[in-house]
């Protein structure tokens with residue numbers, strides 16, 4: 001399993017619907033031919049018999065191979081293991097907790113772009129939602145399928161897995177989704193805007209857009225709390241021209257220089273792009289304030305209390321501003 005950045009991959013239009021037993025894959029054509037008036041139906045995605053998918057030829061410029069980063073300090077190959085650590089579990093539980101405050105009731109149709117090993121897809125399918133994961137990494141899809149195999153059939157039937165780059169989601173899975181998730185993905189694309197604009201495009205007016213990205217201005221906190229002082233100083237860095245990163249200008253407190261984060265790691269920039277694309281912000285949550293420095297510590301018996309403390313801090317300033325990740329929830333206007 002190699003959950004590498006999307007830009008390492010040749011995106012293809014495979015249907016990786018789950019469960020696989022007795023369910024032949026749909027061809028790329030069926031997926032591409034979905035009418036754009038709404039999300040493709042579960043039946044169409046998961047049950048079209050016959051042809052194998054046809055791999056697409058050629059790639060747009062933005063899909064040229066590049067290694068853009070690691071998963072929040074974790075090598076991407078270890079992402080599945082990371083999701084079982086305290087940091088991973090806290091992140092997923094906080095994301096779920098925020099989303100239930102904003103999503104329409106089930107059975108709404110949710111699209112999870114870059115859904116990885118399917119943690120949120122499974123969570124919301126259990127809650128009665130219809131979830132489609134659009135994920136470019138076949139290894140991640142294998143892991144998602146494995147996780148879903150253990151779920152009750154009624155839950156598995158609510159999930160579809162589609163292989164492909166999120167920037168091509170409109171063509172791959174259609175538009176009109178009640179909510180679109182994109183959690184922990186924008187650090188893998190060279191520029192956040194094309195991906196963020198697609199999230200808005202594929203979501204119906206009034207629908208929810210949920211994005212989790214790094215909190216660039218506070219990234220030095222983890223190294224500092226771990227006592228890695230040289231790393232801390234390096235991450236605090238010297239100012240760089242905003243023009244070279246394409247990100248929003250940022251200024252430090254009390255006249256101190258601030259690091260200008262890459263565009264996708266700058267919460268102000270992410271929010272501005274979403275707003276310019278036709279959304280309004282509903283909420284912004286901080287994720288991992290007290291737990292981000294704990295490495296691969298597994299969850300303990302106090303997990304619920306940890307999540308409650310993180311939730312309380314992540315919903316208020318000044319704590320939210322030093323969180324490792326920022327969860328943006330927007331609503332599409334038109």
Ligand SMILES: C[S@@+](CC[C@H](N)C(=O)[O-])C[C@H]1O[C@@H](n2cnc3c(N)ncnc32)[C@H](O)[C@@H]1O
Nearest residue numbers: 005006071114115116137165166183184185188
């Ligand atoms: C850190 S994992 C997050 C997985 C999941 N969203 C979660 O929160 O657990 C990042 C995922 O983004 C996917 N990804 C990277 N670039 C992408 C792109 N351009 N479109 C869609 N997914 C992408 C990776 O393959 C990987 O599965």
